[in-house]
Amino acid sequence: MHTVWKGSISFGLVNIPIKLHSATENKDIKLRQLHKECHAPISYKKVCEGCEQEVKEEDIVKAYEYAKNKFVVLEAEELERLKKENEDKAVEIIDFVKLEEIDPIYFERSYFLSPDTTGGKAYSLLRETLKESGKIGVAKIIIRSKEQLAVVRVYEDTLVMETIHFPDEVRSTADVPNIPSEETVVQKELDTALMLVDQLTTAFDPAKYTDEYRTALMELIEEKKASNNTVSVSDKQPLPDNVTDLMSALQASLDKTSKKKPATRKKKVAKTS
Template sequence: MHTMWKGSISFGLVNIPIKLHAATENKDIKLRQLHEECKSPIQYKKRCPVCEREVENEEIVKAYEYAKNKFVVLDEEDLETLKKEQEDKAVEILDFVKLEEIDPIYFERSYYMSPTEGGSKAYGLLRQALKDTNKIGVAKIIIRSKEQLAIIRVYENTLLMETIHFPDEVRQVQNVANVPEETELSKKELSTAVTLIDQLTEEFDPEKYKDEYRSALLDLIEAKKNNEEITTAKEKPKPDNVTDLMEALEKSLEKTKGTKKKTTKPKTPAKSKTKTKKKTS
């Protein structure tokens, strides 16, 4: 498994060097967006609306918007220093609690913990102690530049770390609209509902549940492949120097139209003609 964090966990004077590995994976089927006309993948570019041009990654800085269009710019060096100061600290288990005391709404992501060199005995010690006491550890850890609250528990034969939300990250249930305070129910209605729940109650078996939509979507994709209902994106046309030159010249001509002032020749004064009268004898 890929190591996504390396450090140490401590409780009391016991220090355990460990690695974290993602315990779950997202198996959603990712669909690309194509231009319907030519079936080419759509690109998304970073663009500055003020400068009206595409922006490169090295031109981008991070900032915190403390008011509308008011920002505090944070240097990358400052962020890295702050991150390193926190990551270099050993992750200390702050408290031990019972798992059932934490509501599932707090749980976020799960990570397997494995001991690194010299940490096997301490790892086994914590694992057995958690099993014997039926407790879990509560700790703090920095993952991907964010401080996380986490719990450490035993899963099968492995120590598992689960990041959990801080209390202020869980929205107040009182803000949910249209939740009835009390509902008038007859004894028969409630008795029937309880009986139905009892009839459908059984031991939880995760293998029983399948992602039927994902399976159906994969079957549909495979069927279209087999029927050769496929498309190939058109290659981006290579620039033609001659065409580009002509286009540039034509655009230049368009820009220069109407920019030159028309010059008119000055009118020359008309010569006066004198008529001579013939003498009569």
């Protein structure tokens, strides 16, 4: 399993060397875009809006747009220095809270925590402490230059760190349009709805839920492959017109020069008696 972060996590005076691994993966089927006429893949280029020229990676700088078309340019060195100043590889658990106190809207991404070579005993201690207390730990961590709020909890027999949004990253419900005000609900309708909920209530089993669209899409793809309904694109890219024209011009010039060049005559050497 790929390690995405390496450091340590601590609570009180207990320090645990750990590695972070992505706990989930996106299984969306990625579809490429092809040109309808020749079925060649479509590529995207970074083009400057000002001079309309393609820009190389080394010619790009980052900036913050503080007003329409007004930017503050941030140099790569400045961003790197700021990152190093705030990138502490030791993550401290700040508080312990109950899981049910955190609304699911705050949760973002899950990571498995594994102990480094010397962290097994401390890892087990934190795991059992969380199990016995029924609490989860709240901590801060910097991942990919972004400070994250996170919680540490037990999942099956493994510690899991889940990044969560800061409060100002969760939008206000007051901004959601067309929310109906409180209205009197007909009791008969409510009773019927509650009866339906009771009939559909069951223990949660994640294995029973599948991505039906992804399954159907893969079946369609396999059917097309089996019926040889596929297209192939050559890896060889044709030379741009200007290069082709240049080669033709050079060859024509060479041919023309060869025709004009006079044949070399051998000089006769006078014989001496």
